[in-house]
Amino acid sequence: MDWMIAYENRNVFLYCPLCSARALKVHKKSAYVCTECGLEFYLNTAAAVVALIEDEEGRLLVTVRDHKPKEGMLDLPGGFVDPGETAEEAVRREIEEEVGLKAEQLEYFGSAPNRYLYKGVHYATEDLAFVCRVSDWSGLKAREEIRDVLRLKREEIDLERFAFDSVRHFLRLYLNR
Numbered sequence: 710m711d712w713m714i715a716y717e718n719r720n721v722f723l724y725c726p727l728c729s730a731r732a733l734k735v736h737k738k739s740a741y742v743c744t745e746c747g748l749e750f751y752l753n754t755a756a757a758v759v760a761l762i763e764d765e766e767g768r769l770l771v772t773v774r775d776h777k778p779k780e781g782m783l784d785l786p787g788g789f790v791d792p793g794e795t796a797e798e799a800v801r802r803e804i805e806e807e808v809g810l811k812a813e814q815l816e817y818f819g820s821a822p823n824r825y826l827y828k829g830v831h832y833a834t835e836d837l838a839f840v841c842r843v844s845d846w847s848g849l850k851a852r853e854e855i856r857d858v859l860r861l862k863r864e865e866i867d868l869e870r871f872a873f874d875s876v877r878h879f880l881r882l883y884l885n886r
């Protein structure tokens with residue numbers, strides 16, 4: 710995968726956000742430089758979280774995305790870590806926002822890089838996965854940004870239907886352990 714800031718050589722940002730000169734050039738993997746004023750403009754890797762949640766019958770909670778990118782494809786609950794938030798706070802918040810459940814215990818599972826295309830801009834993320842324990846499933850419901858919520862048995866999980874490489878990576882490890 711190409712991790713350069715100008716993905717597939719398409720430089721979407723041309724104007725310096727500081728001096729407005731049309732002088733922004735790719736500088737390194739995560740930064741542009743302005744050849745007029747010298748600004749180094751970073752789009753650093755963003756932290757994001759992913760939740761692996763099994764029910765009491767060993768089925769995995771899977772969501773159907775209701776928005777771009779990858780609308781209609783499968784995903785796991787999760788999203789970007791907000792400024793000032795811990796990854797643990799973020800995964801609890803995302804689980805509640807997306808599927809209406811409260812995670813009681815969290816266990817760090819691993820990390821994987823991902824690339825997220827949104828409105829023509831590619832964002833590099835580092836996805837942090839947690840195995841999350843939920844005991845009360847009464848609130849389960851597809852909520853924000855989710856079209857549907859499924860509980861899939863291991864043999865029903867088809868990695869090709871998932872939206873992101875990082876999630877496929879986590880699922881491969883999870884299903885093989």
Ligand SMILES: [Zn+2]
Nearest residue numbers: 725728743746
């Ligand atoms: Zn400039």
